[in-house]
Amino acid sequence: MLPANLGSVARASKNFGVRDVRLIEPAAPVDEDSHRLASGADDVLEAMRRFPSLPLAVADFQAVVATSSLRGRGRHKALGLSELPAFLQGLPRARVALVFGPEKSGLTEEEMSHASVFLRLPTEPDFPTLNVSHAVAVALAASRLAGEGNGAGRQEPLALAKAEEIEGAIGHWDRALDAIGFYDTGHRDRTLRDWRRIVAGRPLSERDVKILRGVANRVLVSLRRRTEPGNGKRKT
Numbered sequence: 001m002l003p004a005n006l007g008s009v010a011r012a013s014k015n016f017g018v019r020d021v022r023l024i025e026p027a028a029p030v031d032e033d034s035h036r037l038a039s040g041a042d043d044v045l046e047a048m049r050r051f052p053s054l055p056l057a058v059a060d061f062q063a064v065v066a067t068s069s070l071r072g073r074g075r076h077k078a079l080g081l082s083e084l085p086a087f088l089q090g091l092p093r094a095r096v097a098l099v100f101g102p103e104k105s106g107l108t109e110e111e112m113s114h115a116s117v118f119l120r121l122p123t124e125p126d127f128p129t130l131n132v133s134h135a136v137a138v139a140l141a142a143s144r145l146a147g148e149g150n151g152a153g154r155q156e157p158l159a160l161a162k163a164e165e166i167e168g169a170i171g172h173w174d175r176a177l178d179a180i181g182f183y184d185t186g187h188r189d190r191t192l193r194d195w196r197r198i199v200a201g202r203p204l205s206e207r208d209v210k211i212l213r214g215v216a217n218r219v220l221v222s223l224r225r226r227t228e229p230g231n232g233k234r235k236t
Contacts, residue, residue: 001102001132003028007037008133010045016140021048022057022097054099054111055167062094062160063203066115067135068107078118081142087117088146091203094160098139100132113193114163116203161209169212170196176216179223 001009006028013021027050028034038045051057058064065084079087088096099115101107112118121138123130130138174192177183183191204212 001028002033003031004033004037005131005133006030006048007034007039007041007045008131009136010034010038010041010048012133012137012140014041014044015137016144018140019044019047023048023050024054024057025050025052054114055163058097058099058114059162059164059167060095061097061163063091063096063116064099064114064163065096065117065119065139066099066101066107066112067121067139068101068112068118077116078120080120081122081138084119084139084142085145088143091160094203096143097163098136098143100135100139103129103132109193110189113196159206160203161206165206165209166204169209169216172213172216176219179220 001023006023009021013019021044030045030048034045035042065079065087068078098119099107099111101111107115119139121128121130121135170192173195177191177195178188
């Protein structure tokens with residue numbers, strides 16, 4: 001992202017009431033162009049926080065919405081722009097992160113595996129890539145509409161797990177799968193990405209995560225008991 005785009009993103013964010021903007025390194029430095037394009041949103045620009053990876057940047061969010069062209073990636077759950085407000089209304093207490101990838105390359109497979117859902121922006125097929133600041137403005141405008149629903153008849157929402165808690169459950173299952181020899185055929189990284197997408201796609205409730213971790217822990221405990229001296233032997 002160019003320094004000027006940092007300013008434009010800061011301005012769009014402030015337009016729609018967003019103050020928490022996070023950057024994944026390597027990211028452009030803030031310079032004069034950044035402040036010029038911020039045009040009154042210098043406070044948001046200067047408050048941007050930088051993280052070494054996407055998982056660390058979204059660790060304290062309960063849901064992650066990533067923008068992607070999704071070309072060749074039909075396995076991922078996707079929303080149209082008009083569906084975003086209803087999706088967010090269904091998560092009234094959740095902190096939701098909107099993730100935008102680099103304009104040239106987009107998000108990597110590993111980064112995409114950390115998303116709860118993908119947002120499709122209705123651009124022209126022969127010219128689909130938006131300037132990142134424009135994508136931010138469009139997505140934030142649609143998100144703003146979620147606050148206009150009256151919420152009548154909604155059920156009390158479940159307590160949702162944070163991204164870092166879900167990653168902890170994934171790590172727990174990684175150890176369990178390794179222990180039962182699931183990775184003997186290789187492709188551990190790809191398998192983990194698929195596992196995250198299929199089983200642990202956010203949003204998950206805190207209870208969901210406890211169940212996932214409980215099952216993985218039971219697998220590990222059972223395997224450990226089988227290898228303890230004296231186990232598996234019949235008394236005569």
